[in-house]
Amino acid sequence: MQMKKISTLYFSPTNTTKSVVDTIASVYSNNITNYNITLDRNIEINDFKEDELLIIGMPVYGGRIPSIIKDTLKKLKAQNTLCIPVVVYGNRAFEDALLELSDCLEECGFKIVSAAAFIGEHSYGAEIAGGRPNDDDLNIAKEFALKSIEKISKADTIDNLEKISIPGNHPYKESAPSAVYWGPQTLDTCNDCGLCKDVCPMGIIDKENSKLITDVTKCIHCCACVKSCPQNAKVMTSEMYNKFRGFLISNYSQVQKQPELFI
Ligand SMILES: Cc1cc2nc3c(=O)[nH]c(=O)nc-3n(C[C@H](O)[C@H](O)[C@H](O)COP(=O)(O)O)c2cc1C
Ligand code: SF4
Ligand code: SF4
Numbered sequence: 563m564q565m566k567k568i569s570t571l572y573f574s575p576t577n578t579t580k581s582v583v584d585t586i587a588s589v590y591s592n593n594i595t596n597y598n599i600t601l602d603r604n605i606e607i608n609d610f611k612e613d614e615l616l617i618i619g620m621p622v623y624g625g626r627i628p629s630i631i632k633d634t635l636k637k638l639k640a641q642n643t644l645c646i647p648v649v650v651y652g653n654r655a656f657e658d659a660l661l662e663l664s665d666c667l668e669e670c671g672f673k674i675v676s677a678a679a680f681i682g683e684h685s686y687g688a689e690i691a692g693g694r695p696n697d698d699d700l701n702i703a704k705e706f707a708l709k710s711i712e713k714i715s716k717a718d719t720i721d722n723l724e725k726i727s728i729p730g731n732h733p734y735k736e737s738a739p740s741a742v743y744w745g746p747q748t749l750d751t752c753n754d755c756g757l758c759k760d761v762c763p764m765g766i767i768d769k770e771n772s773k774l775i776t777d778v779t780k781c782i783h784c785c786a787c788v789k790s791c792p793q794n795a796k797v798m799t800s801e802m803y804n805k806f807r808g809f810l811i812s813n814y815s816q817v818q819k820q821p822e823l824f825i
Contacts, residue, residue, distance in 0.1 A: 571597040572619040575784035578682025579650040583619035589707035610643035624738040625657030645672035652684030653691035661730025676825040685785040744800035745781035748773040752795035758787035
């Protein structure tokens with residue numbers, strides 16, 4: 563089979579998912595249509611055709627894909643379009659996220675070629691998988707892309723594409739409760755440069771005064787604002803955050819999980 567067009571699509575507040583998806587795509591072609599839905603989940607996305615390939619990446623939130631991107635995923639339209647779903651998780655576990663993403667894509671009319679789970683620096687701090695995906699991870703991402711190309715070129719029709727088995731459970735793990743209202747605080751060292759407001763996927767950092775969160779009930783705790791601040795002035799201080807971060811550091815800062823590929 564030949565592919566006439568390659569597209570990428572991702573949600574990636576702290577850019578680890580972007581890095582993995584871009585690396586996979588770089589092996590295919592330089593001419594790639596990119597849909598980055600991090601800041602805008604309503605961007606226009608063209609319908610996908612049979613001779614196209616979509617590489618799609620999502621971070622793992624609570625063992626699932628982030629709930630805020632589900633409406634965007636449901637709107638995708640494909641006609642037997644080849645697809646490579648990828649999840650990126652913070653060295654704890656990806657649980658049902660890859661299965662959930664793959665199920666959503668199949669419901670939209672995509673045909674799964676291969677799938678993968680990679681590790682990215684945890685949103686809650688560089689103590690957990692700091693610097694990942696690293697060079698080794700990105701080399702594995704390139705090998706994964708090459709093996710996926712080989713699989714596509716060996717299959718003469720879509721029906722001959724060997725089905726893969728993706729780990730996870732039905733029903734999926736229960737989503738984390740949505741009514742947990744905490745968000746970042748701003749220290750006095752903030753110089754109002756505005757960088758944090760430009761990366762907030764929920765648009766809840768005040769346009770006129772970046773020290774203010776306009777609606778904390780919408781915060782998804784992605785930590786894009788925290789990680790983007792050159793002054794280290796955006797910080798998470800809630801008891802729940804500190805407890806969870808402590809748990810992650812105790813249990814997942816000494817182990818280095820490896821990417822898992824399903825081809
Ligand atoms: C709300 C939230 C929930 C998360 N849940 C998990 C999880 O269940 N397992 C895990 O290993 N990492 C988890 N992470 C860490 C992210 O999956 C990881 O840092 C990922 O690389 C972030 O992707 P991004 O850089 O594209 O934003 C979570 C992060 C956030 C913000
Ligand atoms: S990025 Fe940091 S210094 Fe800049 S406005 Fe935001 S909190 Fe303030
Ligand atoms: S305010 Fe909340 S949603 Fe916005 S970037 Fe910061 S952590 Fe993410």
